[in-house]
Amino acid sequence: DIVMTQSPDSLAASLGERATINCKSSQSVLYSSNNKNYLAWYQQKPGQPPKLLIYWASTRESGVPDRFSGSGSGTDFTLTISSLQAEDVAVYYCQQYYTTPFTFGPGTKVDIK
Amino acid sequence: QVQLVQSGAEVKNPGASVRVSCKASGYIFTGYYMHWVRQAPGQGLEWMGWVNPNSGGTSYAHKFEGRVTMTRDTSITTAYLELTRLRSDDTAVYYCAREKGDGYNPTDYWGQGTLVIVSS
Numbered sequence: 697d698i699v700m701t702q703s704p705d706s707l708a709a710s711l712g713e714r715a716t717i718n719c720k721s722s723q724s725v726l727y728s729s730n731n732k733n734y735l736a737w738y739q740q741k742p743g744q745p746p747k748l749l750i751y752w753a754s755t756r757e758s759g760v761p762d763r764f765s766g767s768g769s770g771t772d773f774t775l776t777i778s779s780l781q782a783e784d785v786a787v788y789y790c791q792q793y794y795t796t797p798f799t800f801g802p803g804t805k806v807d808i809k
Numbered sequence: 810q811v812q813l814v815q816s817g818a819e820v821k822n823p824g825a826s827v828r829v830s831c832k833a834s835g836y837i838f839t840g841y842y843m844h845w846v847r848q849a850p851g852q853g854l855e856w857m858g859w860v861n862p863n864s865g866g867t868s869y870a871h872k873f874e875g876r877v878t879m880t881r882d883t884s885i886t887t888a889y890l891e892l893t894r895l896r897s898d899d900t901a902v903y904y905c906a907r908e909k910g911d912g913y914n915p916t917d918y919w920g921q922g923t924l925v926i927v928s929s
Contacts, residue, residue, distance in 0.1 A: 697871075736915035738854075745904055745919035746846075746854065757917065789854055793913055797870035798844070800854040 698722050698792050700801035708809040715777040717804045719790035724770045727794065734794035737766055737775045740803075741786045749788075750775065782808060811835040813905050813920035820926045826893040829923045831905030838886040839863040842908040844916050845879060845890045847901040855901075859908065860888055895927045 699722040709715045725734045733753035738746035748757045750766035753773055763778045777784055785808060790801040816830040831843065845857040858869035860879040867879050878891045888905055903923045906916035 734913065740854075745906075745922055747919075748909075748915055748917050751909070751915040791854075791856075791915065793915055796868050797858075797872075798856045800856065803853045 697797055698725070698795060698799050700790055700792060700799050702788075702790060702801035702804050704804060705802070706805040706807065708807040709780050710809045711782065712779050713809075715780050715784075715806055717775045717788050717790075717806075719768075719773040719775070719801050721771045721773075721792050721794075725792045725794035726770050733769050733773070734792055735766075735768070735773050736791045736793060737764075738789045738791065739784075739786045740789065746789065777806070780806070780808065811907065811918045813907060813918055815903075815905060815920040815923045818924040818926070820928065821895050822929055823896055823927055825895050825927075826891060827895060827925050828889055828891045829903050829905075829925070831888045831890075831920050833886045833888065833907065836907070838881075839883055840911065842911055842914075843879075843881065843888040844906045844908055846904045846906055846916075848904070848922075849898070849901040852901075857890070857903075861911070862888065863911070892925075895925075897927050899925065900927045901925060 701720045703718045735753040737750040740746040754766045765776050767774050787803045787805050789803050812834045814832045839862045842859045844859045847855050860867050862881045876893050881888045905920040907918040908914045909917045
């Protein structure tokens with residue numbers, strides 16, 4: 697199975713500050729035939745199901761604010777919130793869908809300082 | 810609009826089985842794989858598997874093979890998760906989630922979750 701790790705476990709930033717979350721996979725999730733990274737990011741607020749933010753490592757889901765961006769390739773990926781808002785307080789998960797089982801990272805909790 | 814509505818909370822004894830349903834609406838049910846993901850209290854997300862609503866084909870995480878069955882009824886656009894030989898560590902919220910396609914895509918719509926408590 698592909699193991700996903702995330703860092704940090706949690707972070708707190710001031711409103712308007714940049715927040716960065718890292719995700720690493722134990723093997724590459726880049727499919728060479730289509731040059732796509734099979735990596736998604738989800739946001740989960742308390743008591744709610746996860747919400748898809750980013751897929752193919754950098755494609756923003758429809759309706760997601762443009763302060764959320766994804767980058768990276770192969771085994772190393774980053775989710776950036778360019779200007780943290782109060783409504784961004786949540787746990788963020790990366791997931792690989794390159795091969796089954798579609799494993800998730802352990803999550804990163806984001807709070808306001 | 811796409812909606813996934815799951816069945817209500819369940820309390821089960823250890824060793825029993827549970828079936829969770831996921832009623833889909835607002836899209837062509839057979840065109841998109843359905844995934845099941847669970848989340849133990851205070852813990853992260855765990856992918857359990859998927860069912861292809863068109864063919865009925867399935868893929869399960871190794872951890873659950875032999876205990877899990879994912880099925881669908883296309884006539885009522887409903888997917889089902891059955892988990893047998895329940896243990897206390899199966900206590901979790903179980904989510905169905907529609908894939909953005911028919912294999913190897915992320916999930917874009919999620920059900921509200923079904924809490925399953927396993928306790929004697």
